[in-house]
Structure formats: C-alpha cells, structure tokens
Amino acid sequence: MRIVFMGTPDFAVPTLSEIVGRGHEVVAVYTRAPAPAGRRGLDLTPSPVHAVAERFGLPVFTPKSLKGEEAAEAFRAHDADVAVVVAYGLILPQAILDAPRLGCLNLHGSLLPRWRGAAPIQRAIMAGDRETGVAVMQMEAGLDTGPVGLVERIPIGPDMTAGELHDRMMVIGADLMGRALAALERGGLAFTPQPATGVEYAAKIEKAETRIDWSKPAQEVHDRIRGLSPFPGAWFPLGAEEARVKVLRSTLAEGSAAPGMVLDDRLTIACGAGAVRLVELQKAGKQPMGAETFLRGNAVPPGSRLA
Template sequence: MRLIFMGTPDFAVPALVEIAARGHEIVAVYTREAKQAGRRGLELTPSPVEREATKLGLKVLTPKTLRDDAAQAEFAAFNADAAVVVAYGLILPKPVLDAPALGCFNIHASLLPRWRGAAPINRAIMAGDPESGVSIMKMDEGLDTGDVAMVDRLPIAPDMTAGELHDALSRLGADAIVRALAALERGSLGFTPQPAAGVTYAAKIDKAETRIDWAKPWQDVQNHIRGLAPFPGAWFELADGTRVKVLRATRGDGPKNNNPAPGTVLDARLTIACGDGAVRLVQVQRAGAKAMSAEEFLRGNAVPADTVLS
C-alpha cells in the first residue's frame, strides 16, 4: 500500500522499520522539527524518526502545523491509501484525517479506553495496573476516541519501570501495526467502537508530582518511582538539600518495631519506611552525577540508619 508515516520519538521507530521491511511504499514521513541542542543551542538535532527515515531514504517533512490549507493540500497530494500515526505530536485536523483513502491509524500505548491521552505508559504503572498493551485505532477528531481494530496485551511485572514498558510496547506496537495493515489490505480489518465505561485520561506528567511522598503506602511509593523511571524521575532530598532521583526500587523489609516516621532510613541498604511498609532503593542518581547502585551511592554519601529523608 501507499502509506504516510507520522511519528517523532524513539517509540515510533520500530513501527517505521517494520512497515518498511514489509514492502509497503512509504511515500512520506512526517515528524516534528529538529530541536536546538548543544551548549549554545546552535546545533539542530533531528527526531529519532527523522534519523531512521533518512537512513531508509524516505522523504521527510517537518511542518509546524497541519491546520493551514497548503499543508493539507500537500498531505492530500500524496494520494496515500492510509496513514500510520505513532506519537507524532501534532493534532491532525479533519481534512488530514479524511485524506487517505482508508483512513489514519494510530498505535496507542494502552488498552483503550483506559489511559487516553499523553502519558499512558507512566500512568498505567503509577496506578498499579497489572497489564498494559497497544491498541490499533482508526483515528477520529477526538482524543484517542476512535474505533479500535486490534488490541495486544502485555503483563506489567511487579518491578517493571516505565522505560522498560515503553520499550516492550514499542516492539509490540510495531508487530501489531504490520498485522493490522495486512488485514486492511485484504479488506478484513474490523473495528469496534470504544465503550463509554472504563474511560480514563493519562495527563501529561507534571514536575510538581515527581517528588516522593514517603507517607504513602509502600506499594504506592514503589509504583510512583517505577512509573517515573527513568524520566522525569521520582526524587527526594538529602539533608543538605541535594536532590536524588530514584531509578529503581523494590519492596523492602518493613520496620520490625516502633513506628518510624515515613522517610526514615531503616538500614545500611537504603530501605526507607513508608506510611505502610517500606521500599528498598536499588538504583539512584544524585543531581549532576551518573546513575549508580544504592551500594555505590552509599560509598560516597553518608546516609546512616534513622536519617529521615524529605
């Protein structure tokens, strides 16, 4: 088929590679503009999708908007059978959605209608969901409200981080979209409207919610940590005000006596008391330093038992 691919981050790259490998004619790749980088912001860094598309010798477009007539006419002129959209980053207005003969299809990293919106991977883990997955959806003008053609599920392991789930769903989505396109080409791809029940929204992560609240039960603290790892990272402060991100944690042995205040260091392994139970920090990153194991961190930072973290 003649396809337009629209995506920007690393998450979208496996899908682009798989679609190209299956022999589809990718007539254009739409992605966000290159970002300024370097110390002075003078260097331009293309998106991961643009870099991959360039390797594949594909035509790349980076419009600032798709709302003007010229951009919409250019899109329609490709006469695509379908468009595949993966974390593109721009809203597709109705003339764009309607241009491909068979429609625009999105790989969404959740089990729709749960976790519509910007941060479905983070929110699924932060909420303690036992599973996630990818949904192949025919796009409409709503926010992830289109009819669903295919759903592939994936269990979320107890200590799985958002970064690990991101990578697993990226691969799963690439496999799902090529199967969906094959069915679409045969005329056998079916669609199911999303139910009204079970709709939740995955709001963009706000910096204000990244600080660890040790007063919560250990499972909530653990979900918060792994749901924000590796980026933007859940964090606490040492006594001197230094910020430390926690990149990995697990359930710790809770306090065996007394009722220590939440945030109290319980042992020499960075086990921290929570409102109920405890978590043990496994990998951390001090501001301005590299990520390291808890053991490495403690060799250079004195955090004795009974210290109360904030």
C-alpha cells in the first residue's frame, strides 16, 4: 500500500522499520522539525524518525502545523491509501484525517479507553495497573476516541519501569501495526467502537508530580518511582544543599517508622505505610548508580530522615 508515516520519537522507529520491511511504499514521512541541540543550541538535531527515514531514502516533511488548506492539499497530493501515526506530536485536522483512502491508523500505548492522552505508559504504572497493551485504532477528531482494530495485551511486572515498558511496547506495537496493515490490505480489519465506560485520561506529567512524597503508602511511592523512570525521574532533596537525587529503581521492603526515615544501610526508607528500598539512583550530572555505590559518596545513615 501507499503509506504516509507520521511519527517523531524512538518509540515510532520500529513501526516505520516494520512497514518498510513488509514492502509497503512509504510515500512520505512526517515528523517534528529538527530541534536545537548542543551547548549553545546552535546545532539542529533531527528526530529519531527523521534520521531513520533518511537512511531509508524516504522523503521527509517537517511542517510546524497541519492546519490550513495549503497543508491539506500537500498531504492529499501524496495519494496515500492510509496514514500510520505513532507519537507524531501534532494535531491532525479533519482534512488530514479524511485525506487517505482508508483513513489514519494510530498506534496507542494502552488498553483503550483506559489511558487516552499524552502519557499512557507512565500513568498505567503510576496507577499500579498490572496490565496494559498496545492498540491500533482508526483516528477521528476526538482524543484517542476512535474505534479499535487490533490489541495486544502486555503484563506489567511489579518492579517494571516506564522505560522498560516503553521498550517492550514499541517492539510489540510495530508487529501489531504490521499485522493490522496486512489485514487492512485484505479488507479484513474490523473496527470495534470503544466502550463508554472505563475511560481514563493520561495527562501530561507535571513537574509538581515528580518529587517523592514519603508520607504516601509504600506501594504508591514505588509505583511513582518506576512510573517516572528514567524520565523525568522521581526525586528527593539530599543534604544541606538539597541536591536533587533521582530514584530510577526501587522495590517494596519491610519496615516502619516516620515517613522518610532511613531504616538501614541499604537505603530502605519508611513510607506512610510500609517501606521501599532504593535500588538505583542518580545525582545531577552523574551516571546512574546502584545504592551501594551511591552510599560510598553520600552520607545517608540509618536514623536520618529524608525530606
């Protein structure tokens, strides 16, 4: 089929590669414009999708907006059978959604209608979900409201981080989209409307959510740590300078005391109920390190209390 691919981050790269590998004709790749990088922001770095598209020799388009008749006319000129959208980053107006003969398919990282929106991977873990998935849906004007064609369910392990789930999901999602396109080409991809119940919105992660609140139950603290790992990272201030320390990995532990109390020499921290053990940490400008290595250069003695 003639396909327009629309995506930007690493998450979208395996799907683009899958589409090319299956022999489809990718007539255009839409992605975000190169972003300033380097110390002075003078260098422009293309998106991961942009870089891969160029290696495949595919035509790349980086409009700042898709609004207006000029953008719609340029999109229609690709004469695409279908558009595939994976974490593109721009809103698709109705004229764009209507342009491909078979519409626009979106790969979304959740079990819709739960976790519609910007941060479904992080929100699923932060909420303590034990299962999530990837879905191929037909796009429409609403936010992730379209009917679903294919779904693959993915278990969430008790210590799995958002980064680990992201990496697993993007591989499974690429295969799922490949199968969806094959079914669509045969005329055998059936879409089911999303149920009206069970809708949850995965709002963008705000900075205020990233500081660890030790007064919360240990399970909630643990879920927040792994849901925000590796980026933006849940953190706590340490020492008189209140240097930010990100916690990239934790596990549930036994013990109780006042919230924030350090219970032992393995960085077990008391929470509002129960405790968590900090397994991997990172100070600003430093590489991630295990708790044992971290404690060699940072004084966090048992009996002290984290803010």
